[in-house]
Amino acid sequence: MEPRKRPGGRSARVRDAVRQATLAELAEHGYAGLTVENVAERSGVHKTTVYRRWGGVEGLISDALELAGEEPWPIPDTGSIEGDLRGIVQLVRNGFDDPELGPVSSAFVAAAIQDPAAARALHDFFAARHEQSAEVVRRAIERGELPDVVDPSEVIRVAVAPVYYRLFVAHEPVSEHDADRAAAAALAAARAGVL
Amino acid sequence: MEPRKRPGGRSARVRDAVRQATLAELAEHGYAGLTVENVAERSGVHKTTVYRRWGGVEGLISDALELAGEEPWPIPDTGSIEGDLRGIVQLVRNGFDDPELGPVSSAFVAAAIQDPAAARALHDFFAARHEQSAEVVRRAIERGELPDVVDPSEVIRVAVAPVYYRLFVAHEPVSEHDADRAAAAALAAARAGVL
DNA sequence: CTCCAAAAACAACTCCAGTTGCGTTATGTG
DNA sequence: CACATAACGCAACTGGAGTTGTTTTTGGAG
Incomplete structure (x- = not known):
């Protein structure tokens, strides 16, 4: 059986922490100042984890964007x-x-x-x-x-x-x-x- | 007397070569792919010269932009x-x-x-x-x-x-x-x- | 023609983004 | 409760962007 992820699992916690850190970093330093290392440090997640799951700054942006697009205005x-x-x-x-x-x-x-x-x-x-x-x-x-x-x-x-x-x-x-x-x-x- | 620069001097040649190389690099790789080292190599100018005169990619862009703005359409x-x-x-x-x-x-x-x-x-x-x-x-x-x-x-x-x-x-x-x-x-x- | 000052070339260095291999931890299942 | 596995943490490494101190070249003035 495929292991089903639960909303409170470790992966979910990591994902939320990284997303929030990405938004915070973007607010402070803009896109040009967005680095994986800073997001990793702020979120408390190791940078290799961020690189492997998101691939880099582009992935962080895309993920944050999808999140932002879900809420209506x-x-x-x-x-x-x-x-x-x-x-x-x-x-x-x-x-x-x-x-x-x-x-x-x-x-x-x-x-x-x-x-x-x-x-x-x-x-x-x-x-x-x-x-x-x-x-x-x-x-x-x-x-x-x-x-x-x-x-x-x-x-x-x-x-x-x-x-x-x-x-x-x-x-x-x-x-x-x-x-x-x-x-x-x-x-x-x-x-x-x-x- | 202050030495007057002539249009055919070395500095002018370097500037033109770098400007042209910048435009060519932008056309090929876009802004994200613009690096000082590539511009330096393409123009035949040493990279330290580019760094000292233009300061970095931002300076290259601004210079090329001013140039483009001079010609009317x-x-x-x-x-x-x-x-x-x-x-x-x-x-x-x-x-x-x-x-x-x-x-x-x-x-x-x-x-x-x-x-x-x-x-x-x-x-x-x-x-x-x-x-x-x-x-x-x-x-x-x-x-x-x-x-x-x-x-x-x-x-x-x-x-x-x-x-x-x-x-x-x-x-x-x-x-x-x-x-x-x-x-x-x-x-x-x-x-x-x-x- | 000679010489001086400015600008470019050169080489060696630092620093940080990004990668890799491996050990560790947590999650969900039997 | 124990185990298998996927995800995370860790440390060491790589490579290239950017910096610095120095030497060489060049243009032009006297």
Whole structure:
């Protein structure tokens, strides 16, 4: 018989310790400063164990990303598509502005650009987010606020894209006003039926 | 008298050789695979020289970025804001699609996310591009195609942002249709006067 | 042409990420 | 309760990135 793992077993404890240490290290030193040795020391797990089970920093990132992708996030329901879209975009902006979550989220983006495995994990992460967020657009279509030809997830992408673009590509600051404007632009395009 | 450097001097030769080697290495191995030793060997310059003059991989990237930012790029002039915007967004898409330029451009984005100096260099690079590209919007305003309340560079940002978002954040493929749709969305928002 | 200063080359070294072989411990099963 | 096995811990090793002290070359001024 194959030995069945129990949730409280040693392996499970090691995995949780390493995951938590990875997130803590990412928050403190970012992706560039993430080393297996530091994660091993912080978690109390020997570094060879980390290397064998996770393979390296890429594995640590991918694992942490899958974990982060499992928990859903609070989609707003303000009653109007305008309020909902603004809420989503502000949620994104605040997520990176926050000194706690910001570095970790940024680290995920940085990792995915360089590592194929992390890229796949981040792709799945955003696919899930798009799917969840698209609900506000579908509701707006049902209410008759938007034409039913629009692609719900595409509206989401166009709404949040300028925030990410400023943060990770152009490296410009993102004000609340910038975020609102991005949401308004996506809404205008959706109303015009071009999305 | 201070000795004046001439363009053909040894230092200039070394600098050019290292710059060219850096671009070649970036194209082949990307940012993650960029090492000072490989650049040194490829350029025929000793690695200590590279370390002392450039400081490390970050310096190599920043230097190459400044170089790339100096050359302007071909802003379209099709006669209509619709054609111009589509042209710009397709230009961006093709730049990353191209097997020659793509890896280098991607490497710049990756480097800037992790290194502050590269981030500043990329910021300046995009500021220059926004300024140049905004010309097509200013022309459209003069022609009366767009209301004069719109922010020209913001239209550019919103137009290109979805392409970068798909490429570097969500890690989704970007079709020509996707690029056109992004341009159309920015245009619709600009016509509505929300940008 | 000569000589000086700056920059590059060279060699030897340090340090740390990552690997390997082996011993030890814990988990679930009979 | 004892045992088999998978997972972890441990120590020693490897290799390459990055550093330092010194010597050699080169460009240009007088």
